[in-house]
Amino acid sequence: MTLKILVTGGAGYIGSHCCKLLAKQGYAPIVYDNLSTGHRGFVQWGKLVEGDIRDKARLEAVLAAEQPVAVMHFAALALVGESVCHPERYWSVNGAGTYALLEAMRKTDCNNLIFSSTCAIYGKPDKLPIDEGAPKVPINPYGASKLTAEMMMESFDRAHGLRSVRLRYFNAAGADPDCDVGEDHESETHLIPLILDVALGRRPEISVFGNDYPTPDGTAIRDYVHVLDIAEAHIAALDHLIAGGETIALNLGTGRGASVSEVVAAVESVTGCLINKVHVPRRPGDPHELWADPMLAEEKLKWRAQKPLEIAVEDAWRWHQMRFGKEVCKEGGGRRM
Ligand SMILES: NC(=O)c1ccc[n+]([C@@H]2O[C@H](COP(=O)([O-])OP(=O)(O)OC[C@H]3O[C@@H](n4cnc5c(N)ncnc54)[C@H](O)[C@@H]3O)[C@@H](O)[C@H]2O)c1
Incomplete structure (x- = not known):
């Protein structure tokens, strides 16, 4: 049954x-x-x-x-x-x-x-x-x-x-590699789709909140x-x-963080577009670094994240182009590398 x-x-x-x-x-x-x-x-x-x-x-x-x-x-x-x-x-x-x-x-x-x-x-x-x-x-x-x-x-x-x-x-x-479904939020706040919007010319630039954090490149770190x-x-x-x-x-989580600058670089490498970035002040209350210890999930469920950030960006990019158009780097904040 x-x-x-x-x-x-x-x-x-x-x-x-x-x-x-x-x-x-x-x-x-x-x-x-x-x-x-x-x-x-x-x-x-x-x-x-x-x-x-x-x-x-x-x-x-x-x-x-x-x-x-x-x-x-x-x-x-x-x-x-x-x-x-x-x-x-x-x-x-x-x-x-x-x-x-x-x-x-x-x-x-x-x-x-x-x-x-x-x-x-x-x-x-x-x-x-x-x-x-x-x-x-x-x-x-x-x-x-x-x-x-x-x-x-x-x-x-x-x-x-x-x-x-x-x-x-x-x-x-990321998104379903077959593009049956993916990320489509009317009020998008997530970093990767926002950067992909720049690559597609749907937004002029990406705002980077804070570049003076105590992290290796100064931008905030999250676990994707x-x-x-x-x-x-x-x-x-x-x-x-x-x-x-x-x-x-x-x-x-993956147990590994990526900074905003690293995510932008991953998108540039996958899309072949240079992304316009604007540095703006930190957002109040934003922690500078968040990443998981995923060991308990591995112990209890035998689960471990398999796909690196680059795959997530590739899959998201395929979906984003299919869903939102193919005017890659034409206008807006991305230009061909
Ligand atoms: N996306 C992330 O990175 C993330 C991170 C941590 C936790 N979460 C959690 O994961 C869950 C899914 O997130 P998502 O990114 O897919 O969000 P989403 O907005 O895409 O999906 C939420 C779904 O819930 C439905 N929904 C909202 N209010 C409802 C209501 N009152 N009654 C019935 N349905 C309602 C929406 O129509 C939508 O289909 C959420 O609970 C979110 O808090 C998401």
Whole structure:
């Protein structure tokens, strides 16, 4: 019998890649999404149920009707800046939405949950690499809402046996190499698609926030994980829960950081375009360096990120050209090298 997986937020960037891999592995994904930042066209490997994550009654009805073996919970708002200006949205969707899902799962005896958490729960780390035991002191409502969601999961496990794997992603990057799905956010804040926009002439330049950090080239360092590696981790987490494994929280990172200047250089090398950069002051509250200790994920799930930054950039570039046009380096901030 094909096992069903309810995928909230499966019409979005990471959720859609996971649905493709789920289907490839013989599972039947069912997407639950309100399409607020996702795309109907990204739902290609199972049916779409349109609904809001805060609608507990609807979630309960879907869970009761479909009887999925697990839920993968991607649905969320995920813009740090927006969360500072509109915290109410984040407490509502990420906080109350997760609560509604947990309640619906409890009522329908669905006891396996895989959750998209984030390194933003750690705030500004006092040591690197960041391991799962590091202090959790989020510095914005986005990170706080995700940490609260994790705490709800802990208590639902303790009281009701609702087990979860909380996957704390660092920076998701790249795209499906077949270009069936990829990254397409209306309000894009992620570095790689923003630089690719410059190469495609969709933006005049890339703003580099801070070049005076205490890092080797002065720009901020982040840990970029290929979206397909993240999808693989979800399958491993699913196998773990189905086999009766314990509740765990794991970092998903490569264990290696790349600076903004290194990412720009990788894009220049892949696209053959020189990227216009503008150095602007640091953003308040931006940690200068974030990268994961991924050893616990390897120990618990036998998962390790496989794809280097260059592959993520190549895959993202292929997708970006297909999705957004082919006027490479013609206008805007990129010119032929
Ligand atoms: N992209 C990253 O680098 C990154 C890093 C860390 C954590 N995450 C987390 O991973 C998850 C997926 O991120 P993404 O980049 O794919 O984002 P995304 O915006 O592409 O996907 C989110 C999906 O959730 C849906 N959604 C939003 N609000 C909803 C609601 N109220 N009801 C139902 N569906 C709703 C959207 O329509 C969209 O399809 C999020 O939970 C995010 O916090 C992402």
